[in-house]
Amino acid sequence: MALRRATRLMVQGQASRAFVLFARAALAGIAEAEYQVGRCYLNGSGVPVSRSDGFRWIERAAVQGHAEAEWILAALYVDGVARPEGEKSSLTDPFLSDASSQADFGAAEKWARRAAEHGSVDGQALLGYVLTSGPDSMRNLGEARYWYKRSAEAGCPQGAYGYALSLAQSAESVGDQARMAEYVRLAAQAGLSPAIYLLGVLTERGAGGERDQAAAVQLYRRAAMMGNRSAQTSWGRALMWGVGVEPDRIEGESWLRRAALAGDPDAAALIGDIYAEAGALPPNHAEAAIWYRRAAEAGHTEAARMLGLLYLLGTGVGRDPREAMNWLRLAAEAGDQPAQIDLANLLLNDEASRPEELAWARDSLDQAASSGNLVAASHLGICLLEGIGMDRDERLAVQWLRHAACEIVIAQYWYGRTLAEGRGIEADPKAGRAWIARAAAAGMTDAEAALAEMMVNGRGGPKDHSAALDLFERAAAKGHVGAMFALGMMWKGGFDVASDHVTALRWLEAAAERGHEAAQHIVGGFSQ
Template identity: 60%
Template sequence: MALLGVLVRRLSPSAALRRGNRLFDQARAADAFALFVRAAKAGSAEARYRVGRCYLEGAGVPPSRVEAMRWLESAAELGCVAAQWLLALQHAHGGCAAPDRLAGALFTDGAVGNPDFAAAEKWARRAAEAGSPDGQAVLGFLLTCGPEQMRNPEEGWLWYKRSADAGCPQGALGYAQSLAQAAQDEKDQRLIVAYLRRAAEAGLPAAICMLGVMTERGTGTSRDEVAAAQLYRTAAEKGHHVAQARWGMALLEGRGVARNPDEAETWLRRAGLAGEPTAAALVAELYSGHGKLPANFAEAAIWLRRAAEAGHRTAGRRLGRLHLSGAGVPRDPDEAAHWLRLSAEAGDRLAQTDLANLVLTGAGGKPEDLVAVRQQFQDAAASGDLMAACNLGVCLAEGIGARRDERQAVAWLRRAARAIPVAQYWYGRMLADGRGVPADAIEGRTWIARAAAIGVVDAQVALAEMMVSGSGGPRDHPAAKALFERAAARGHAGAMYALGALHNGGYAVAADPKAAQRWFLAAAERGHPQAQMLLGWYLARGVAGERDIPMARKWLKQAADQGLPEAARQLAPLS
């Protein structure tokens, strides 16, 4: 070391730089760094650039972004073009990383740190105008992908082309992407592929992935799913998130490669964790019982949330539906509405319908949702959409998002009833109740029966109730019981309560207190207040042979909490 110190002091700045470069190439970075510093302090712009790179890479000295930027800026001010483009790259990405990594990162899909785009453009322009292909590529990137106020796509494309024609892979990729925005025919597509191949051969993952897409589609080149899959795999192994997602999809679907769902899940998971929304949505699909993986709705919900938060249009709808059903997540209409709203605002038509239907139930809606939903239905109904006409009729009948107008409601429901079973049910209800039209229980029962026959569960319950009371036609308690049972099998709490009432006695159905109690319990567990009260009464008196005061108190209290005064009166003696 002492001898080296003597040599360093005796060497001229240019000789110190040359020897430092040789030592660096021999992996003697610490010795090279001392020589670089000697030449840099003597005013060598190139030596200052080399000192800056050493600090940037931690070569022969502990890494330091502050020292790296100080030495690089000093070299750049003295006209060192390599320092200028490297400074531009550092400022564009806002992080301290080695040039070989950052150069390939211009077109990555990863997040950057805290970029300083103004400084990046300043140094990129100096390097570009001095003839640096790398600087020209960085300037092209800033002018096409930088902040809105900085963008000048036409100028950016020109710098990309200069860079590409000088042999810079980043320039070739940037120019290919620019051409893709304006391609008009097969000749343009072939030119894009030619530039992409240059960049892909240099190992740029974004170019490899984009070339894979064009190869898979047969755009500008021969269609070849096998070659495309291998391109995706190569880019995926280099860490490109979109390529990881596409390689995962190829494995999942067996496109150009043997189908392998387990390996597909690994790659899709990796891409999803990195923020690729399509991959996250596909992982959710794998856990939703639609693939070879066991169904796991809790896991599916986690991935749907990732996808929705990253902007996937349909993931919010699927997550909202999970919150509506309570599969894998707590049942929460408000949370369901939140995710459905995100997908609806992104243009997902099914989410718009789901949100509208949720709002119609009175659950999970905001005041502004009510108005927006009614307007959405009105616009669609006016253009001939009969489902929208049905929903608009319901809004007008119930005063949802607009002033109640039963006459207009009947008009829209009558129009929709020609083809929409739910509209037949609602139109029948309006006729039977005389809302917006003279009461006609017979005609109303006819329309409700049509909807019930098609399977509308609310219509089945309404028709059964009319059969019990004899409204609009003959009484038929056994037929009503059959309809209630069909609706109860589909989870309708009101039908369960009605079955309990039928079995309680007083109808043309054999009284069966135990069956009545079972049906009251089923309805009570679904929040039906009258069922809760009657279940409490049964348990308090042992009507079905079972007396249970603590449980009676529980169900009577729940009914009282829902606003039934009679339940509160029955509860008082038991407290």
């Protein structure tokens, strides 16, 4: 009698009065009442939230064979029983977030199995989740699919979503994909935010139906509003770059920040990219480093590589080759090939590298270059040419540099030098000058200075002191010390430009201040 009256009061919104009656029946040992008291404590209905009291009463009902109490008890073990007191739990949806680091999957499996066998569709879905996401020793994907399917066929959204995920592991044909998409759609229609997000992904890719970018973006928006951080990232990305929706960079970055702060590494990496790139405003590498670090610490390999490069260049952070190496190694060990190439090049140029590190670096560059990576081919060619971290082999170096020069600017410069100097190949200053000119046209500082020197001396083509002067000025403006010295000498006189001793002295002093010995000697002579 008290139990039925309490149920009516709860429906009428009189939670405090209902709780008193539930508690009275629970003290009499009625399982349903124990279950309801536990739910009241967990949800803060008519009584302050108390995880410990909620757990205690749910457990009492579960011990008596109450199926709903059994699955909630399992969910509490997944959620982490030892979480802070007074914190509510999302027990109706085991797929809304990752399992707690304090999860007890052994206990969760025990109670979820009891609930599943007693006919609880939520328990069946949760058992599928435990068998899919628990420790390796506990995982059983075949059994998980069985329980997901039973739950899905009984109309449970979580079961439909879990079953769709299990189907996705073996969906190859269009029919398989359509079947998977149908279960995702059923879960999405029930309002399950991960399913809404996944339906957006499937709609964007055209899996199980027609591709519809605009519809996908609206699904991302819907799930994002419900707090799904992956959807927040996708919705923010769409707004940032106007994919399927009118662009709104301010709103897009706001959603990306929300997802990043909630722990989504992809969102944090995207924010890092935004600040690292020049847009309407100059790049802010210090801000980029903050977000790259957040993403890298969460396991994002590309962000780890980008953070490593910032430390290597001293951009936005203090230059620290060791810290750069640590982040590049982290990304390289995770299989990021660009990071492997960058780390290999760094190790080969580091006098402190151990023999085993040099061996790894040589193998990594060789494997990447052999697989068609032109950046690796370029690095390998330079190291072979100069004997950096490996035995010098100029003939082999020329082969790799020629291969990479079709696209890689630094390879164009070095291949041009081999031709101009006849290193590992028959000398051809004209062809060498042409390759160096390609690299100079792309803005490479060393190539600008080298081409200017060839123009001054008439190597590989006609002399052109005026053009050489322009190239030296371009390179000097970017800090090239040799170009500064050359400008000083050209303005000093003896070339096809009018002498200007004031300008000559200014450039010679600039070179001298940066350690150029010949410039220091000449400037010293001026002062005597």
